[in-house]
Amino acid sequence: MDLFDSSSQAEEKAHRPLADRLRPQKLSEVIGQDHLLGPDGPLGAMLAAGSLGSLILWGPPGVGKTTIARLLADETDLEFVQISAIFSGVADLKKVFEAAKLRRRAGHGTLLFVDEIHRFNKAQQDSFLPHMEDGTILLVGATTENPSFALNAAVLSRAQVLVLERLEVDSMKLLATRAEEEMGRDLPLDPDARQQLMDMADGDGRAMLNLIEQVAAWKVDTPLTAEQMGKRLMRRATQYDKSGDQHYNLISALHKSIRGSDPDAAMYWFARMLEGGEDPRYLARRLTRMAVEDIALADPQAMTICLHAWEAYERLGSPEGELALAEAVAYLALAPKSNASYVAYKTARKLAKSTGSAPPPKHILNAPTSLMEDIGYGAGYQYDHDAEDGFSGQNYFPDGVERPDFYQPVERGFERDLKKRKDYFAKLRAKRQCG
Incomplete structure (x- = not known):
């Protein structure tokens, strides 16, 4: 019987994916998130104080969001309940909340882990609020999307957002070492190929373990080079969402x-x-x-x-x-840089908005009818081409609007020449007005 049990356990272990076999059993075993789980990190401090609150775990795939949520439930003696926003609807949420209420009446708390929480719509997200507020559930949501855009302000105000980081090189090396220890053999890769394997995983621990499992199954006599491995494995697609x-x-x-x-x-x-x-x-x-x-x-x-x-x-x-x-x-x-036109445009828009419907000065208005001419349209206009230096220096702003200085060219590139021109006309304008 003992022999049968031992054989059965070995067979079960062999058929479990490597990522599942290496899933951390306690928070101290989680790789790459020390900034959150260390003694000075927010989660470490919460657990030390015994005051875990609702959380939103934001980070790329394969960095431990689900694992951390499960281990937090273990650490705080809460019932771990997991749902996915992809497959769950309003009816599923009602069942979860009702079960949590019954559990609470029996003296047990519930940590509700919601994977891909950003996929719930506003009404579904709002349904969490009363149960978070009365303590029926402790919500831990996981998202790969920026919570600022993907989640309701009401949910964010009741939960702390924690940012998980993609796994860096040292974390990937540690993960590979743990995998080799679990499998009982080294990967058949030379150092360059080993590094390329980590590059292919692109900071995703789960992807890394899946790649390791593929490589470990190969029957080779000598360690593979990076080029040889590259022919056998497809590079993982870069994490990129064109709308995210x-x-x-x-x-x-x-x-x-x-x-x-x-x-x-x-x-x-x-x-x-x-x-x-x-x-x-x-x-x-x-x-x-x-x-x-x-x-x-x-x-x-x-x-x-x-x-x-x-x-x-x-x-x-x-x-x-x-x-x-x-x-x-x-x-x-x-190229030489200048935002002078951009600044001038924004400032001009601001002044245009504040001056409302102030009309142009009459001397720069056309007078196509005798009535318009009688009331002063075009009176006193100076044709610049006939003026000295081709510049009259007249006012072109509405009457009563103090002349602003929107456009201030920089001393870089072609604007250096434009600045000289602007300063030249400013001197002529002052001269005309004094004259």
């Missing part, structure tokens, strides 16, 4: 790298977005915006470069057309 947080993070990184005049960083983020499957037309549009917003008249050619690159992409398609966009990225990064 990664999309906005990467376009922000590209924009700021260009604004910071770093062509290498800009090219890297541009490539990252393309590798993630971003639409090159979206990138063409954003590059044109950067030319307008951050370079503007410091280099008037920048916008032309972007529009031509956009047109080249439309004519060539992928992948050749993407090279034209890459050239625009390099040009924008190295």
